[in-house]
Amino acid sequence: MNYDRTKFKVYSSKHPFMLHWITNPGLAFNELVLGQRIPKVILIERNSTKSLAEKTFIPCPHCGTVHPGIKWSKQNNTALRNWFGLYCDNCGNIIPCLTNLTSYILLGLTFPIWYWFKDKWKSKWLENQKVKFSKPLNLEVPEFKWWLFGLLWGLFMYVFMTAFMALVIQLIDGEWISQRIILIGIPVWTVAGFAVGLMAKILNGKKQVKTVAQ
Ligand SMILES: [Zn+2]
Structure with missing residues (x-):
């Protein structure tokens, strides 16, 4: 996908923030247990009058929708339990996410266990996402205390x-x-x-x- 670089700064997997997500072993807990996921591409709007939360956008590579990052937040009950990725409520596909290295190794080692359940879990998870995202989402950025x-x-x-x-x-x-x-x-x-x-x-x-x- 091509992004308007005059409007957005593009964070890809080479950005230090993304590299940290991949390499820090502690974050495997966030990924595997909590289901906190970071998309492979994040867009930061070049607008100095907005807070970081308001400037963050997440593009869907399947339908091209540029979603406000606040869609996946605590207030919408969508920040966690995103084990399979971030659900795009426009096209119903999954926005690809980074995988932490430690998570990758753990997933590889436990492969024979979860392999048999993953399709069932995924379809159940997708059903849950549809329900979650069918409700009106609160896109107002909460005040930073x-x-x-x-x-x-x-x-x-x-x-x-x-x-x-x-x-x-x-x-x-x-x-x-x-x-x-x-x-x-x-x-x-x-x-x-x-x-x-x-x-x-x-x-x-x-x-x-x-x-x-x-
Ligand atoms: Zn989409």
Whole structure:
């Protein structure tokens, strides 16, 4: 398929984001268990006034429809369980997706088990997709809660760093971490969390433009 490169940046399997998806072994869990899939081609609209979620489009190679990426999202209950790929609600075909290397190996090793069930599973899965996509989809981009993102990041870092420091102090001084160090981490990581949240808000997009569901 040819894409309008003046309008879109094209992410193919050679893009660093895509390469990361293929090579990171941890993502095999997302793929095989959760059914989170990344299409082989992603289009990012060249429009600086929109947030990343609004600029992301997924083309269907079968019918040529350029779908808003938000179609496959938590709010539409379509972000996960996409084991066979992304369902195109225009032509009913499956938009091809990347396969993580670790998933590939695991699928290869377990091939004799799932091979006998795959056709049955696939037709059942396709039926489910038809039902899911027959309902009206919410294509409005949810507001990015930067403060919540920042606070969760801060909490994770606080727990991780406190445990790390406790281990270091125990190994070097043979003592337990002091209450003072534990307490001082709370304001430090709260402030750091807000800073990271703000940064993510800036990176995520200039402003949130509301789009109307089509
Ligand atoms: Zn299609």
